[in-house]
Amino acid sequence: xxxxxxxxxxxxxxxxxxxxxxxxxxxxxxxxxxxxxxxxxxxxxxxxxxxxxxxxxxxxxxxxxxxxxxxxxxxxxxxxxxxxxxxxxxxxxxxxxxxxxxxxxxxxxxxxxxxxxxxxxxxxxxxxxxxxxxxxxxxxxxxxxxxxxxxxxxxxxxxxxxxxxxxxxxxxxxxxxxxxx
Amino acid sequence: xxxxxxxxxxxxxxxxxxxxxxxxxxxxxxxxxxxxxxxxxxxxxxxxxxxxxxxxxxxxxxxxxxxxxxxxxxxxxxxxxxxxxxxxxxxxxxxxxxxxxxxxxxxxxxxxxxxxxxxxxxxxxxxxxxxxxxxxxxxxxxxxxxxxxxxxxxxxxxxxxxxxxxxxxxxxxxxxxxxxxxxxxxxxxxxxxxxxxxxxxxxxxxxxxxxxxxxx
Numbered sequence: 034x035x036x037x038x039x040x041x042x043x044x045x046x047x048x049x050x051x052x053x054x055x056x057x058x059x060x061x062x063x064x065x066x067x068x069x070x071x072x073x074x075x076x077x078x079x080x081x082x083x084x085x086x087x088x089x090x091x092x093x094x095x096x097x098x099x100x101x102x103x104x105x106x107x108x109x110x111x112x113x114x115x116x117x118x119x120x121x122x123x124x125x126x127x128x129x130x131x132x133x134x135x136x137x138x139x140x141x142x143x144x145x146x147x148x149x150x151x152x153x154x155x156x157x158x159x160x161x162x163x164x165x166x167x168x169x170x171x172x173x174x175x176x177x178x179x180x181x182x183x184x185x186x187x188x189x190x191x192x193x194x195x196x197x198x199x200x201x202x203x204x205x206x207x208x209x210x211x212x213x214x
Numbered sequence: 215x216x217x218x219x220x221x222x223x224x225x226x227x228x229x230x231x232x233x234x235x236x237x238x239x240x241x242x243x244x245x246x247x248x249x250x251x252x253x254x255x256x257x258x259x260x261x262x263x264x265x266x267x268x269x270x271x272x273x274x275x276x277x278x279x280x281x282x283x284x285x286x287x288x289x290x291x292x293x294x295x296x297x298x299x300x301x302x303x304x305x306x307x308x309x310x311x312x313x314x315x316x317x318x319x320x321x322x323x324x325x326x327x328x329x330x331x332x333x334x335x336x337x338x339x340x341x342x343x344x345x346x347x348x349x350x351x352x353x354x355x356x357x358x359x360x361x362x363x364x365x366x367x368x369x370x371x372x373x374x375x376x377x378x379x380x381x382x383x384x385x386x387x388x389x390x391x392x393x394x395x396x397x398x399x400x401x402x403x404x405x406x407x408x409x410x411x412x413x414x415x416x417x418x419x420x421x422x423x424x425x426x427x428x429x430x
Contacts, residue, residue, distance in 0.1 A: 064236060094429075097250050100307065115428035
């Protein structure tokens with residue numbers, strides 16, 4: 034029986050062993066943050082929903098590939114990024130962010146809708162590796178080590194990506210928001 | 215670190231309708247049995263070994279195994295081993311830091327072997343298109359198996375290249391037993407070039423086929 038206090042890793046190992054409830058617990062715990070992350074990454078609620086679905090389908094299909102001793106969260110976000118990237122490559126068109134998208138993905142954001150839209154648009158102009166690093170570090174509060182693990186890059190590379198991305202965002206939003214360093 | 219506004223943290227739960235929609239879409243998949251990753255690796259190893267054995271028997275008619283030097287046999291077997299190591303490492307779910315030494319080792323070993331073959335004779339160029347065609351044909355099945363297996367992972371250029379290289383190296387190993395020509399031009403044009411083409415084709419085809427899982 035999966036408990037709320039169980040770690041992601043314990044839940045994942047139980048799921049590997051056939052415990053369906055452990056998967057439900059993982060899904061409830063991570064679906065919302067992943068949707069939010071993917072909305073910011075793709076700039077589209079529809080794309081984010083597709084990518085979340087693909088992410089959890091991949092978790093189910095590849096649960097045997099999750100290695101004991103690994104951490105679930107970086108693995109999950111790596112899957113989500115891969116799914117979003119592949120989906121974007123296949124569709125080859127950016128769906129403009131709708132108000133629904135902004136509300137679904139950024140409903141915890143402070144400020145007005147205009148500011149949220151500016152942020153989302155500015156994010157979409159970043160190269161994907163920078164966008165990913167900025168979202169995970171600035172928006173989700175991940176450490177650089179965690180991001181490096183998720184994206185399969187060095188910590189230094191991730192720091193550079195986040196720094197450059199933040200600089201671009203700072204410039205894009207300078208008239209409406211002052212960034213913390 | 216705390217996320218500054220206008221950056222806020224993600225919501226704790228999805229809207230109920232969206233959560234229900236996503237949950238129901240996963241139901242069917244949860245009912246299916248899990249497919250162990252090693253099945254793909256075993257399939258690749260099986261196909262590779264089978265093709266090598268078939269190649270040995272097939273080419274025995276044209277070139278007697280006794281007529282081949284021990285060096286050719288050892289090079290061919292070493293290329294086969296490099297192909298197997300690279301193929302398994304390319305299909306395993308190990309982190310890149312675990313797979314990388316194996317893959318690099320296999321690539322370096324394969325390159326050294328090919329270079330050794332090339333340096334054997336600086337004889338006049340032997341144009342034999344048959345070698346080129348045979349090498350491409352021999353790599354079709356292992357490359358196909360590798361591409362099908364690679365669908366169970368996120369599309370990644372390095373993985374596709376390694377798998378293409380593994381498939382191409384297998385056919386190079388087989389062709390070492392058939393082809394008596396050891397001049398530089400022939401080996402580069404009719405043996406190494408097909409290997410490069412197999413790598414390129416594997417990468418292109420992998421990009422086009424659908425992915426069933428995006429696990430890294």
